[in-house]
Amino acid sequence: MTKQLNIGMIGYGFMARAHSNAWTNVSHFFDTGYRPVLKAVAARNVSKVRHFAEAWGYESQESDWRHMVERADIDAIDICVPNDLHAEIAIAAAQAGKMVLSEKPLARTEAEGKPMVDAVEKAGVANMVWYNYRRVPAVMLIKQMVESGRLGTIFHYRAKFLQDWTISPDVPQGGQATWRLDVDAAGSGVTGDLLAHCLDTAIWINGGISSLTAMTETFIKERKDAATGENKPVGIDDAAAVLTRFANGSLGTFESTRYARGHKAGYTLEINGEKGSLAWDLHDLNRVQFFDHSVAGAQRGWTNILVTDGDHPYLGKWWVPGLIIGYEHSFTHQVADFLDGVRTSKPAAPTFREALETNRVCDAILASGKSGQWVNL
Amino acid sequence: MTKQLNIGMIGYGFMARAHSNAWTNVSHFFDTGYRPVLKAVAARNVSKVRHFAEAWGYESQESDWRHMVERADIDAIDICVPNDLHAEIAIAAAQAGKMVLSEKPLARTEAEGKPMVDAVEKAGVANMVWYNYRRVPAVMLIKQMVESGRLGTIFHYRAKFLQDWTISPDVPQGGQATWRLDVDAAGSGVTGDLLAHCLDTAIWINGGISSLTAMTETFIKERKDAATGENKPVGIDDAAAVLTRFANGSLGTFESTRYARGHKAGYTLEINGEKGSLAWDLHDLNRVQFFDHSVAGAQRGWTNILVTDGDHPYLGKWWVPGLIIGYEHSFTHQVADFLDGVRTSKPAAPTFREALETNRVCDAILASGKSGQWVNL
Amino acid sequence: MTKQLNIGMIGYGFMARAHSNAWTNVSHFFDTGYRPVLKAVAARNVSKVRHFAEAWGYESQESDWRHMVERADIDAIDICVPNDLHAEIAIAAAQAGKMVLSEKPLARTEAEGKPMVDAVEKAGVANMVWYNYRRVPAVMLIKQMVESGRLGTIFHYRAKFLQDWTISPDVPQGGQATWRLDVDAAGSGVTGDLLAHCLDTAIWINGGISSLTAMTETFIKERKDAATGENKPVGIDDAAAVLTRFANGSLGTFESTRYARGHKAGYTLEINGEKGSLAWDLHDLNRVQFFDHSVAGAQRGWTNILVTDGDHPYLGKWWVPGLIIGYEHSFTHQVADFLDGVRTSKPAAPTFREALETNRVCDAILASGKSGQWVNL
Amino acid sequence: MTKQLNIGMIGYGFMARAHSNAWTNVSHFFDTGYRPVLKAVAARNVSKVRHFAEAWGYESQESDWRHMVERADIDAIDICVPNDLHAEIAIAAAQAGKMVLSEKPLARTEAEGKPMVDAVEKAGVANMVWYNYRRVPAVMLIKQMVESGRLGTIFHYRAKFLQDWTISPDVPQGGQATWRLDVDAAGSGVTGDLLAHCLDTAIWINGGISSLTAMTETFIKERKDAATGENKPVGIDDAAAVLTRFANGSLGTFESTRYARGHKAGYTLEINGEKGSLAWDLHDLNRVQFFDHSVAGAQRGWTNILVTDGDHPYLGKWWVPGLIIGYEHSFTHQVADFLDGVRTSKPAAPTFREALETNRVCDAILASGKSGQWVNL
Structure with missing residues (x-):
């Protein structure tokens, strides 16, 4: 019923x-x-x-x-x-x-x-x-492949989220469309808006971050307030780059910016392990790149997996092989998992508690961006 | 209202x-x-x-x-x-x-x-x-660019629709899931199912086909009837390849098959004109490839246009730049255009009359596949 | 010695x-x-x-x-x-x-x-x-993989050689740089110049062609003679497209033109078999695309093999993995094989006799382009 | 003469x-x-x-x-x-x-x-x-385009050099083939071997680095000595990641490792400016990716420039458009420039003095990797 x-x-x-x-x-x-x-x-x-x-x-x-x-x-x-x-x-x-x-x-x-x-x-x-983005089928496939040991020991995790929509100094801060540039409303700039996605996925797939150092920058120092039209100092970070050490011994590099011309929603990630590597790009969200070192030498390479088959995560519910889905489907999947969680009393992740960890790492990034020091988490 | x-x-x-x-x-x-x-x-x-x-x-x-x-x-x-x-x-x-x-x-x-x-x-x-597929934003963008003269005189039109789901002789014919292999239900094989899409787009973008010659093949000659379980002859074309001359003087090549391993919904098209070329691939349906010969020599190349911006066809109604849409959105766009057509009394294409032309070309392909002769349309 | x-x-x-x-x-x-x-x-x-x-x-x-x-x-x-x-x-x-x-x-x-x-x-x-082009390492790898049975029964062979350097009517015919447009010097246009490469590779990898039908076109009917400066009729084919049946039962499609804007030396080929597919593009000559159907379903895809490892054909003689070689290396490899042939008295292919077959197919293409009929070989 | x-x-x-x-x-x-x-x-x-x-x-x-x-x-x-x-x-x-x-x-x-x-x-x-790598035609083209102002103000520079050949603990250190793992012979690991290339290009194109912080790691702590067969501590850095600030105000991220499975000679770079972006990948060394923001909105994208035309740097000396060159050609170009420099008494770069700067930055990276502190240069 x-x-x-x-x-x-x-x-x-x-x-x-x-x-x-x-x-x-x-x-x-x-x-x-x-x-x-x-x-x-x-x-x-x-x-x-x-x-x-x-x-x-x-x-x-x-x-x-x-x-x-x-x-x-x-x-x-x-x-x-x-x-x-x-x-x-x-x-x-x-x-x-x-x-x-x-x-x-x-x-x-x-x-x-x-x-x-x-x-x-x-x-x-x-x-x-x-x-x-956890519920993008390609990302879920990566999670499953890492968990099943296909990569072996992990050495590197690498993620970026690049955009280019705030390069013009005429973009205001505050207001309905641009509250993300107002530090009071948003809390931070690219760190909370974009890196937060990268960090959530990274911690989910590769485990906790134990320490980090960061560089942050605000390229445009003053912007108009959308409400008042008056110039006021920009309080957000326009760009952030981070070096991390994960608890599992692997190294991480993260970067986010709204000043990378040509990148619209450029979230990319890559994981390198002893036995193979996996990569993903939001602009081609139905694809996973997989390098499987177990393949015979002369036939090895990066396999471009088109994640649209019935045996791929969530895809059995949609169309037929080869027919791609889009951005909004990730939310539909998240609702489906949420409802399953309610039904089974096994809460769908990330819960508030789990998501708090990403806030903790974001705080450390912003602090390190100011201090120039490594922060232990 | x-x-x-x-x-x-x-x-x-x-x-x-x-x-x-x-x-x-x-x-x-x-x-x-x-x-x-x-x-x-x-x-x-x-x-x-x-x-x-x-x-x-x-x-x-x-x-x-x-x-x-x-x-x-x-x-x-x-x-x-x-x-x-x-x-x-x-x-x-x-x-x-x-x-x-x-x-x-x-x-x-x-x-x-x-x-x-x-x-x-x-x-x-x-x-x-x-x-x-006319309402895939990337395909609509191609239509608009060709119409606006960006390619100049057209020399070549090239389209394929490749799949691989009937390679196994165990796939039956007839029944709910496999009626497309039963010539009585489907009328033809890849010609009416897949080439029909390619032809509809081609005629829409590049104008009428004036003559053609075709090769058709049925690789697997007998399959079980899904209803009775008995073997019976396969009446459909498993593969078809076509050479065409368009009324505008350009040459066309078309191919379709369900025996191209690795291709799922492999509809690709390309148009070459004096001033440039355009190409599209259903597996990456949000992208258009554009070669613009008017760019300065050393900086010329194929531009990969990610069709997700507000000024791209239909995209202003969806998300923000960089966030892709999927297969089913093409139907939503077609409904939107149909309803606009009802409202304005300017019928959305293709009407039954317009779509009949594709049937006419399909008939010619099947006839030429049997006769080996060029057919004038 | x-x-x-x-x-x-x-x-x-x-x-x-x-x-x-x-x-x-x-x-x-x-x-x-x-x-x-x-x-x-x-x-x-x-x-x-x-x-x-x-x-x-x-x-x-x-x-x-x-x-x-x-x-x-x-x-x-x-x-x-x-x-x-x-x-x-x-x-x-x-x-x-x-x-x-x-x-x-x-x-x-x-x-x-x-x-x-x-x-x-x-x-x-x-x-x-x-x-x-037989001696491009990637093409040789394809030959080896097909011969070793990695693709199983072959259904399709597809090749194109596209260029765009004669679109301007100001390109003359005859003379040192443009003798390829003079039918007396060249014998034919794209058929002997470009399709000949595609056919040589195809016959070598996929066996003999048993029948074909072709469409040929000369877009620009008159060009200046480079020597005299006088206009004279163009006798070559500017474009050719061919449907073939191979002796092994597979279907072939071939196309060549010098009017495909944006393609420089656009030789591409693809082979589809029961167990997998292979593809290659001269513009990325160090890469082979391989779809291996034997891989587990959810991890299947097109593998991009960077053919630069020591166990790839010829590559052990060059640099280290990841460092690509260029066009001219194919000739160096051909010389190496020729000299090996001289030393071992096992002649390197293609000999004159073997290459004559390509001429035979080219003749049939030009004849079919005129007659509109299928030609048995 | x-x-x-x-x-x-x-x-x-x-x-x-x-x-x-x-x-x-x-x-x-x-x-x-x-x-x-x-x-x-x-x-x-x-x-x-x-x-x-x-x-x-x-x-x-x-x-x-x-x-x-x-x-x-x-x-x-x-x-x-x-x-x-x-x-x-x-x-x-x-x-x-x-x-x-x-x-x-x-x-x-x-x-x-x-x-x-x-x-x-x-x-x-x-x-x-x-x-x-400065003399790879694609890299030289990037240098020329940046210098001519096509990108405007630079915000980001990003480079990586990824390999995977030392993941096995059985690779020894020292000796003819593996001296790069011996700190006495090599001085450092990936920093001097791989990052040095990235840094040389970066400084050449984007100007001096004013400060940096780095993370370095040695994943495998002991390896056999190739000469003696005895285990000894590994003194090199297996991986290094760096955050930099350039003198022109742009931010840099650099990474190098020999533990990125699937990357052979994975040198990639990207530059983001106000007006556009440029990117390059050594595995496809004849290609430049260019995002030109000045193009009309709906037709904007990343243009894949195949750097093989006569008006591309060095290419007029080689073959014809579309035919690629390889790794070793960069050395031939460097010799050509060196000899021109000798003839004209305008020394080809980088001279010893210019190259010393890269050593200075490498020293700072290794120092920061140990101290965890930002280093001013």
Whole structure:
């Protein structure tokens, strides 16, 4: 028997669209035992939220998220607002006994995130952070192959997330579209926005980071405030590069920037082990590159695996071999896993607690970027 | 004011899923003035169609498509059944005054398709054939670039559609999953299934084909009937290769097979003109390769355009630069264009009449494959 | 004991440079038992041939190839002049008891080539045609893998050779740099120049062609004569596309043109068999693409083999893994194999007789291009 | 009038072959005014050096390099021996008035290299270090494009040199083939061997490095001595990763390892500027990737420039468009430039003095790898 699960969405921006799509589509492709229902959406801008509600078929809308958190007909709160609002909402939702799902990063800092973890654990509610790239089938395949020992001892982990959309000094900070450039709303720049993804995947696949040193830079020192039009200092990091040592003895290099011309959503990762290597690129998200050292010498090479077959993770639910899926499917998969977790009481990762670790590493990166010192974690 | 458009789906297989997804999602991303509603689905297998209806939220189901065609609450009939059933259903639906959308190819032969064209034109109902690859943003971008003259005079058009799923002699013919190998149901093999896509795109982009010669082959001469388990002769073409002359003076080469190991949905196309060339590969459907001869000599090359920006066709409706979309989005785009066509009374292509031309070329290919002669069209 | 082998080169153009490089370098890298010595070069233009002789260290020069063929101190004649001169020179050289190496194609037609075969066989002299692409290590690896059965039954063979250097109508015909556009000198256009390479490789790897049909085209009907400056009709084929059936039951498609913008030396080939596929591209000549169907399903894909390891064909003689070699190395390898053939009396392929088969197929292509009929070979 | 230049080679290993090939071939393709003659080769192993001399046509041989340095008939000394011998030989050669060319790195440390610089400058002899990758045509094209301002302000420089040949603990240290693992002979591991190449190119293209922090690692702590067979501690760095700040304000990341399975000679570099980006990969050494932001939005992308045209650096001397060259050609180009430098008295870069800077940065990397501190340069 399929149960209904009523979703209360907070926000109507880019991420709210991606999540709404996932809640809507999951039942069409996955049999999780739950059917999510878009019950309500909350945001202050009444006319914008109405337009959003109509497009997606939300049954109702609220202008204050606090009202929604209180509603008895809401089972799960999905937080799709800027980072500075995650903590307050999540804690209130947990206290109201709702399941809570938060966009990443969990919070602006580890300190801010810790009470969120406490709140959901105290309330005993299902909770998850939307580090969606774990659910890209190619990334999941990499995770499975590493876990099954195909690479042997790991020597290197390497990840980058490169973009180019803030190169112009005319891009403002703050506001609906550019809050990610405002340190108060975002907490940090590329570290929390982009490196956080790289770190979440890395820790998941390669285990904990034990120490690191970082270089951070703000190329453009002043930008207009989107609200006031006045110049004000830029508080975020425009670029960050990090050297890490993992607990398993391997070395890591991480880099993120919004000043790498030609890279749009350039998240790439690579892992080198004794027996082989694996690599992935978000721009070609359906492909895994695999170097298998066990193949006979003259026939060895990097195998380009098109991850679209029925025996690839999640793919049996979609189309037929050769037909690719896109970015938003990673969210649909995450919803499917979340619902499985609710059904089986084996929570889907990353929970708030697991995601807090990424905040901890982000904090260390920003600190090292200032101090120039190695930080032990 | 958004109007409701009630969809009657016939079939519950692979294509019915892709179409249902498109009807469902279009309103979330496109503002067409219509909101499709999944009103009913029809198929003979009652339990399977019930499962399908539940997954997708169809409001009702029918075990006989004839009943659905008669229902007053259905606005549009969407035909997702094997090719041998297209004509009868489409004609009945047109006569009942319904909009009609048919999976490709329009029919098994030009002769079978002609009355379908007559029926929809006589009834004056909106009609369209699901040659979905026209609506892949990268393919649409190619169309626009060719039309705008970026390539100049065209010399060559080249397309292939390669697969490898029927190499095993154990694959049967007929039945739910393998009707494409049964000549009675499918009409032909790779010609109508795969080359038809290549031809539809080619004619759309490069104009009419004036003559051709073809080679066809059936590698495996007998296969089991999926229903009876008895061996019976294979009537379809396993592979086809074609040389063509286009009306614009350019030369074409086309090839399709289900015996090209390593190719899953290997639809590739390339156009060479005086000023440049364009190429596309379905496995990387978000990319266009463009060689622009107007660039300074030492800096010329093939530019890999990642078709994910807001100013690329359809992409402004989806995510942000760098985030790719998948196969099924082409259907959503086709629905969006179909609805725009209904609203504006400028029918979205290809209509039944336009799609009939592809059947005509397919017939010529099969005839030439037998005769060994050039055929003038 | 290393023996000296005295080379008499005829011609000083592009191919004479590539061959001279091979004769010079072979002893530095390969231990064949012979040390080629650049003894003499012959051509009518005394000052140009002197410049060439100085650059390459030829010990002497001749203005008439007939003198060189008579010289007692010459062991081998290497023919690097336009196609219309191959026959006369080769026959004279054979009659003088010299080893004879001819640039490809052997002759303009099978009829012209037949007496060349007779002459070298009657004289019992070593002979070879410079179909150099067989000796690209990646192509040799493909040959070895196909022969060892890695692909199983072959279904498809596909090759193209695309260029774009004659698109401008201002390119003349005839003369030193553009004799390939003059049908009298070249015999044909892309068929003898480019397809001949594709056919030589195809027959070598996949066996004989039993029948074919072809389409040929001359896009630009008149060009200036490089000598007289007067317009005259173009007698060559600018483009050719061919459908073939191989004796082993597989299907072939071949295409060549000089009107494919963006392709420089675009020789690509692909073979599809039951167990796997192999592909190669001259622009990346150190790479083989291999799809191995025997790999576990979820890890299957196209493996990009970088053919630079010591256990790859010829590579043990060059650098270290990862360091690529270039176009001219294929000639050095061919010289090494030729000298091995001389030493062991197992002639290196393709001999004149073997290369005559390619002329036979080229003749059939040109005939079919005119008649529109299938030709049995 | 072409002058003869007599070369005295020291060493007969891998690099001696690459250099000998360059000295031999340069006159065949480049008109520099000089014709190098392989006059003598020196090494202690008499039989091996004889074999080498015969293969390459060296006119004479010496068992002690000191004798060769004294010979009046030698114009230039080319040092192709392990790093620990560079200084003594180079200084002696300079003092004897010879031109001196040294394999890279100049020396094991800046301190060791400084007297070499002094010696050649005091003697006033032509001198050069074989950082050959500057002369890969694609890399030279990048240099020219950056210099011409195509990228605008530079934000990021990124380079890696990845290999995988020392992963097995059975690889010994010391000896002919593996001296690069012996810290006494090599001075360092990947830093001096591989990163030195990356740094030389980076400084050449992007200007000086002002500060850096590094992480270094030795994965395998003990290896057999190739001479004695006894285990001894490994003194080299197996892997190094570096964060840098360039004087022009851009950020750099560098990484090198011999533990990246699947990478053979994996030197890659990328530069991101305001107006565009450029990238290169040694495995595809004839290609440059260029992202040109000035192109119209919908047609922007990474252009894959096949660097084989007559108007590309050095390429006018080789074959025709589309035909690639290999690794060793970079040395031939360097010889051509060196000889031009001698003729014009404008020394070809990098001179000993210029190459000393790379040693200085390598020293800083090794120091930071130990201290964990940023180092100002």
